[in-house]
Amino acid sequence: MPTLTAVWDYLARNHTRHVEELVDFLRIPSISALPAHAPDVRRAAVWLADRLTQAGLAMARVHETGGHPAVTAEYGNDPAKPTALVYGHFDVQPIDPEAAWVHPPFAPTIVDDAIYARGASDDKGQVLMQIAALEAWLNTAHEVPVNVRMLFEGEEEIGSVHLEAFIRRHARDLDGDFAVISDTPMFARDVPSICYGLRGLASLDVTVHGPYQDLHSGVYGGAVANPAHALAHLIDSLHDSYGRVAVDHFYDGVADLTEEERRAFSELPFDESALAEQLKVPRLVGEDGFTALERTWVRPTLEVNGMWSGFIGEGRKTIIPATAQAKITCRLVPGQHPQAVLRALVDHLRAFCPPGVELSVQPGEASPATLTPRDHPAVIAATRATSTVFGQTPRHIRMGGSIPVVVTLQEVLKMPSVLLGFALPDENFHAPNEHFHLSNFARGAQTLAAFWAEISDADVMGYRGNAS
Amino acid sequence: MPTLTAVWDYLARNHTRHVEELVDFLRIPSISALPAHAPDVRRAAVWLADRLTQAGLAMARVHETGGHPAVTAEYGNDPAKPTALVYGHFDVQPIDPEAAWVHPPFAPTIVDDAIYARGASDDKGQVLMQIAALEAWLNTAHEVPVNVRMLFEGEEEIGSVHLEAFIRRHARDLDGDFAVISDTPMFARDVPSICYGLRGLASLDVTVHGPYQDLHSGVYGGAVANPAHALAHLIDSLHDSYGRVAVDHFYDGVADLTEEERRAFSELPFDESALAEQLKVPRLVGEDGFTALERTWVRPTLEVNGMWSGFIGEGRKTIIPATAQAKITCRLVPGQHPQAVLRALVDHLRAFCPPGVELSVQPGEASPATLTPRDHPAVIAATRATSTVFGQTPRHIRMGGSIPVVVTLQEVLKMPSVLLGFALPDENFHAPNEHFHLSNFARGAQTLAAFWAEISDADVMGYRGNAS
Numbered sequence: 001m002p003t004l005t006a007v008w009d010y011l012a013r014n015h016t017r018h019v020e021e022l023v024d025f026l027r028i029p030s031i032s033a034l035p036a037h038a039p040d041v042r043r044a045a046v047w048l049a050d051r052l053t054q055a056g057l058a059m060a061r062v063h064e065t066g067g068h069p070a071v072t073a074e075y076g077n078d079p080a081k082p083t084a085l086v087y088g089h090f091d092v093q094p095i096d097p098e099a100a101w102v103h104p105p106f107a108p109t110i111v112d113d114a115i116y117a118r119g120a121s122d123d124k125g126q127v128l129m130q131i132a133a134l135e136a137w138l139n140t141a142h143e144v145p146v147n148v149r150m151l152f153e154g155e156e157e158i159g160s161v162h163l164e165a166f167i168r169r170h171a172r173d174l175d176g177d178f179a180v181i182s183d184t185p186m187f188a189r190d191v192p193s194i195c196y197g198l199r200g201l202a203s204l205d206v207t208v209h210g211p212y213q214d215l216h217s218g219v220y221g222g223a224v225a226n227p228a229h230a231l232a233h234l235i236d237s238l239h240d241s242y243g244r245v246a247v248d249h250f251y252d253g254v255a256d257l258t259e260e261e262r263r264a265f266s267e268l269p270f271d272e273s274a275l276a277e278q279l280k281v282p283r284l285v286g287e288d289g290f291t292a293l294e295r296t297w298v299r300p301t302l303e304v305n306g307m308w309s310g311f312i313g314e315g316r317k318t319i320i321p322a323t324a325q326a327k328i329t330c331r332l333v334p335g336q337h338p339q340a341v342l343r344a345l346v347d348h349l350r351a352f353c354p355p356g357v358e359l360s361v362q363p364g365e366a367s368p369a370t371l372t373p374r375d376h377p378a379v380i381a382a383t384r385a386t387s388t389v390f391g392q393t394p395r396h397i398r399m400g401g402s403i404p405v406v407v408t409l410q411e412v413l414k415m416p417s418v419l420l421g422f423a424l425p426d427e428n429f430h431a432p433n434e435h436f437h438l439s440n441f442a443r444g445a446q447t448l449a450a451f452w453a454e455i456s457d458a459d460v461m462g463y464r465g466n467a468s
Numbered sequence: 469m470p471t472l473t474a475v476w477d478y479l480a481r482n483h484t485r486h487v488e489e490l491v492d493f494l495r496i497p498s499i500s501a502l503p504a505h506a507p508d509v510r511r512a513a514v515w516l517a518d519r520l521t522q523a524g525l526a527m528a529r530v531h532e533t534g535g536h537p538a539v540t541a542e543y544g545n546d547p548a549k550p551t552a553l554v555y556g557h558f559d560v561q562p563i564d565p566e567a568a569w570v571h572p573p574f575a576p577t578i579v580d581d582a583i584y585a586r587g588a589s590d591d592k593g594q595v596l597m598q599i600a601a602l603e604a605w606l607n608t609a610h611e612v613p614v615n616v617r618m619l620f621e622g623e624e625e626i627g628s629v630h631l632e633a634f635i636r637r638h639a640r641d642l643d644g645d646f647a648v649i650s651d652t653p654m655f656a657r658d659v660p661s662i663c664y665g666l667r668g669l670a671s672l673d674v675t676v677h678g679p680y681q682d683l684h685s686g687v688y689g690g691a692v693a694n695p696a697h698a699l700a701h702l703i704d705s706l707h708d709s710y711g712r713v714a715v716d717h718f719y720d721g722v723a724d725l726t727e728e729e730r731r732a733f734s735e736l737p738f739d740e741s742a743l744a745e746q747l748k749v750p751r752l753v754g755e756d757g758f759t760a761l762e763r764t765w766v767r768p769t770l771e772v773n774g775m776w777s778g779f780i781g782e783g784r785k786t787i788i789p790a791t792a793q794a795k796i797t798c799r800l801v802p803g804q805h806p807q808a809v810l811r812a813l814v815d816h817l818r819a820f821c822p823p824g825v826e827l828s829v830q831p832g833e834a835s836p837a838t839l840t841p842r843d844h845p846a847v848i849a850a851t852r853a854t855s856t857v858f859g860q861t862p863r864h865i866r867m868g869g870s871i872p873v874v875v876t877l878q879e880v881l882k883m884p885s886v887l888l889g890f891a892l893p894d895e896n897f898h899a900p901n902e903h904f905h906l907s908n909f910a911r912g913a914q915t916l917a918a919f920w921a922e923i924s925d926a927d928v929m930g931y932r933g934n935a936s
Contacts, residue, residue: 199686203784212748217771218667218869221799222754222763224747228772228794229707235700279692280680285824286690295690303685304696305787310774311795316671316832318797319773326696327779329786331689356753364784401686 006140007449011132015442018132019115021051022441025090025124026108026117032068032091032158041154044090045069048127048152055135057150063170065162068154072173075134076147082460083147083176084378084452085415086134087405088127088183089156092119093430100432113437114427120436122429126182126421127152129441133448145456149174153405156183160404167412177460178378179409180451182444184421185429187397188269192390192447194382195419197297197371197398198406200332202341203364206234206349207325208357214310214319224320225356228309231324234359237352238302238328243287245302245330249344253335257290257298265293268395296400300341302330331400338366367407372416377458382420385450389443420451471609475917478604483910486600487583489519490909493558493592494576494585500536500559500626509622512558513537516595516620523603525618531638533630536622540641543602544615550928551615551644552846552920553883554602555873556595556651557624560587561898568900581905582895588904590897594650594889595620597909601916613924617642621873624651628872635880645928646846647877648919650912652889653897655865656737660858660915662850663887665765665839665866666874668800670809671832674702674817675793676825682778682787692788693824696777699792702827705820706770706796711755713770713798717812721803725758725766733761736863764868768809770798799868806834835875840884845926850888853918857911888919 011018030044031037045062048071052060057073068091076083095105095118103109108117115125130150137144151174155161167174187193210227211220240246272284272292286295295301305328310321330341342363353359372379374396386394399419409415422444428434479486498512499505513530520528520541528541536559544551563573563586571577576585583593598618605612619642623629635642655661678695679688708714740752740760754763763769773796778789798809810831821827840847842864854862867887877883890912896902 201686201786203786210749215747216869217769217773217797218669218799218867220747220764221769221771221868222758222767223743223752223760224749225753226771228775229703232700232703232772232775235697236704239697275691279683279688281678281692281824282826283824284691285693285822290690292691296688299690301685301689303689303694303786303788304700304778305685305785306778306780306789307696307700307792308776308780310772312774312776312793316795316797317773318669318671318771320771321774324775325780327784329685329784331686354753356749356751358750399686400689401684 003141004450004453007136008446010136010140011442011445011449014132018128018445019438019441022115022125022128023108025128026115026119027106029106030091030119030154031094032155033094038068041068041091045071045154048090049073051131052150055131056138057134063166065155065166067162070154070166071152072170073150074148075144078147081146082455083149084455085174085176085179085409086130086148086150087152087179087181088130089123089153090127091154091157092124093122093157095432097432102433110438113439114435115438116433116435118434120434121423121427122434123156123183125436125441126423126444129422129444130182130448132445133452136445136449137452145452147176149176163405164408164412167408171413175413176415178376179415179417180378181403181406181417181419182421182448183403184399184419185423185425185427186421187395189424191269192386192392192394193397194379194386194394195397195399196374196379197334198369198402199300199400200336200338200367200369200407201329201402202332202338202366203327203329204342204345205325205327205362205364206231207323207360208234209323209360210357211320211322214322217318217320220320225354226320227324227357228321230354230357231307231309231326233354234349234352235304235307235326237348243285245300247344247348250300250341252340253337254300254333255335257294261298262294264396265291265297268293268397297398298333300331300333300336302328304328332369334369334371336369338368342366367402367404370406370410370417372418376416377460378416378418378455381454381458382418382451384454385447388450389447420447422447472918472921474608475604476914478608479600479910479913479917482600486596486913487906487909490583490593490596491576493596494583494587495574497574498559498587498622499562500623501562506536509536509559513539513622516558517541519599520618523599524606525602531634533623533634535630538622538634539620540638541618542616543612546615549613549615550923551617552923553642553644553647553877554598554616554618555620555647555649556598557591557621558595559622559625560592561590561625563900565900570901578906581907582903583906584901584903586902588902589891589895590902591624591651593904593909594891594912597890597912598650598916600913601920604913604917605920613920615644617644631873632876632880635876639881643881644883646844647883647885648846649871649874649885649887650889650916651871652867652887653891653893653895654889655863657892659737660854660860660862661865662847662854662862663865663867664842664847665802666837666870667768667868668804668806668835668837668875669797669870670800670806670834671795671797672810672813673793673795673830673832674699675791675828676702677791677828678825679788679790682790685786685788688788693822694788695792695825696789698822698825699775699777699794701822702817702820703772703775703794705816711753713768715812715816718768718809720808721805722768722801723803725762729766730762732864733759733765736761736865765866766801768799768801768804770796772796800837802837802839804837806836810834835870835872838874838878838885840886844884845928846884846886846923849922849926850886850919852922853915856918857915888915890915
């Protein structure tokens with residue numbers, strides 16, 4: 001591949017400049033969660049649009065969304081070529097606790113192979129990696145082997161509030177055959193990986209209503225139902241003693257784990273007792289009959305994220321609380337219908353509510369799991385590209401979390417996503433001292449450059465709409 | 469009883485002045501919970517000591533306690549007479565929510581038969597009722613038929629923090645045959661009552677420790693135990709489906725309810741469905757086989773007063789919480805040993821803690837139930853005095869709460885207490901628009917005056933130490 005060699009050569013020659021640009025980008029404190037930083041989020045959008053133009057991409061624009069802006073750009077309109085959507089985000093997490101940062105979070109500092117700054121790995125470093133790869137193609141081959149649509153948002157860290165509406169409004173401009181997203185870590189250091197499946201999410205809030213106000217537990221203790229007890233009963237009823245969710249119809253549609261996936265996961269370098277030690281828990285626990293990776297990647301789960309009732313201050317207040325509340329989310333897997341899961345949960349809670357209290361259940365957001373077939377040409381192309389650059393076959397993994405854009409692309413544009421990320425799990429994203437390894441910044445750009453070469457050879461277009 | 473007639477006559481003639489004094493006393497915002505009001509608590513102590521002296525009692529003094537002051541006074545040292553301890557408190561509850569007060573809480577306002585002010589019924593009105601009765605004796609008969617020790621504290625509303633130490637230090641001066649306490653409501657309007665039993669209290673705090681910090685529920689959901697689930701399991705394990713506390717040895721020593729008490733309680737004007745309606749609960753619930761009064765007065769109970777875990781703010785945070793906590797108190801009945809109950813609870817929680825988390829249990833305060841024999845001469849005297857004034861036999865009741873001074877008097881001085889209170893249950897103590905009925909202020913003073921006449925005839929001294 002003489003062309004790819006030239007592209008890689010360009011990346012090597014321009015690495016220093018690309019790092020300098022990353023430093024510039026990281027100086028912008030584009031914290032989407034803090035209203036005071038809204039101008040910075042906008043500044044990052046403008047900076048990014050300029051960078052896209054400078055890289056040779058067309059139509060770079062900053063869009064209003066109703067919240068923080070979004071940025072788009074594109075390359076090519078050749079109907080004979082597949083069209084890829086590149087997604088990333090330029091907003092960053094807040095920095096608290098600020099005192100824990102060794103280097104100021106918005107004064108990027110390079111120490112050995114790592115650049116320290118808020119947003120380094122999540123996601124500004126990975127966004128610039130994507131742009132560098134395309135710039136390299138445009139400045140050497142003067143073309144990219146695929147049509148490219150680029151979409152960068154400024155609200156990823158606050159739940160992609162306006163993203164779905166934006167994608168719906170610009171569906172025609174953004175539509176393509178598949179998406180490639182660099183916003184995830186590799187499975188482990190030196191274990192390159194391609195993620196093809198994410199869990200979905202279904203949330204609900206539960207309130208148990210007891211007496212009209214907190215009551216004196218001496219005067220009324222024994223006479224009225226305690227909402228905290230009722231809520232505990234309800235929460236405890238949600239799991240059986242085998243770690244399974246004990247809600248009728250919860251597992252409806254859940255596919256059995258295939259032997260192939262089971263074997264693939266078991267071959268990953270994953271040490272349950274080391275993780276338990278790291279998390280400072282006596283041991284990992286969960287649904288019987290599955291490993292921890294299986295439980296977090298391909299089995300649905302239900303977690304209480306928060307609960308509260310009565311007096312939670314210092315000291316003691318001898319009351320029967322007026323109410324008890326819990327916030328619950330389920331992680332869903334392919335085959336589960338989020339609304340059906342929520343209905344099953346509501347039915348269960350109603351059926352198990354003890355006497356003497358009243359229950360209100362508020363279903364919240366719900367989004368399905370996503371899965372890209374492992375034989376999708378984009379997955380195969382990513383696998384080949386990664387193998388070439390890293391000198392080893394990447395692992396095909398799933399992840400337990402949810403990425404809103406992946407769901408939206410699947411739901412709105414029927415577009416499967418390949419998650420090709422080059423962060424490391426211990427690079428402190430969402431924590432103080434976030435950093436990104438410059439060697440992976442380079443290897444990531446090389447891999448993405450190779451990916452465009454591989455994808456041009458692949459029969460992508462036939463896979464359109466096959467995501468499940 | 470010509471003497472008593474003169475005493476009552478004195479009370480009638482001085483009623484207006486006594487009400488004016490109550491207005492003065494109520495003007496002092498002696499909120500013990502708020503440090504800014506400490507000078508007011510002290511001012512109320514000085515005011516009270518002056519009032520005791522003016523009433524003709526000896527040795528009226530303000531004492532330092534280490535917290536808010538206490539006030540004592542006395543009358544008589546005749547070894548042939550029984551000695552009574554009169555207890556009350558001059559501190560009051562905070563006033564929030566202040567906006568809910570129709571009249572300013574410290575500008576006493578008389579509307580029809582009621583005086584509105586913070587502390588009117590709890591307990592300044594009842595304290596002055598006690599003093600008026602003794603003043604009437606001293607100004608008519610020029611003696612009181614018993615020796616009297618008076619003890620008023622300024623910390624009742626904050627848990628009588630320094631009271632036990634104070635009573636231990638002054639045990640010799642305060643010791644007597646029985647105590648009479650006016651700090652409780654009657655069972656209902658026009659249902660005068662004498663309370664002879666209170667429940668005890670045992671408290672403990674529970675913490676379930678999970679991972680070292682809140683974890684992402686997508687990444688880790690299914691791999692680690694959720695402390696909120698574990699706490700819910702523990703809380704739910706504390707009761708069975710019959711409303712009984714499902715803790716081994718919890719009921720050890722609990723006496724069966726006698727047929728006599730059962731009948732007496734059933735004859736009280738108590739409407740379970742009216743109470744349910746008032747409390748806005750679908751119905752009253754509790755331990756099977758007992759009425760609501762029985763459950764709150766003579767059966768031990770266990771209540772979660774507060775619990776919390778994870779994210780309890782607005783919105784959603786998809787986490788597995790690092791910890792979950794609960795505050796628990798039990799109400800105890802005669803026969804239960806508070807420390808044994810706490811041990812049983814700790815053992816139970818340890819045994820029921822699910823795998824994957826760690827448990828810490830912190831036992832807290834513990835005090836036994838109190839019970840004054842219903843044939844105690846002071847109970848009989850109070851019954852006769854109340855009958856005379858109210859024209860009906862008072863009900864003998866128990867109460868579900870705990871009054872620290874009653875426990876301390878029982879534990880330290882082996883002194884039984886008679887609770888002879890004239891507040892009404894709907895006079896809003898501890899709430900906005902607290903008030904006290906002036907007709908009960910008058911009838912209370914008359915009853916207490918009659919009580920001293922009755923008690924002088926009773927063989928009290930033989931009962932010393934019989935409280936169980």
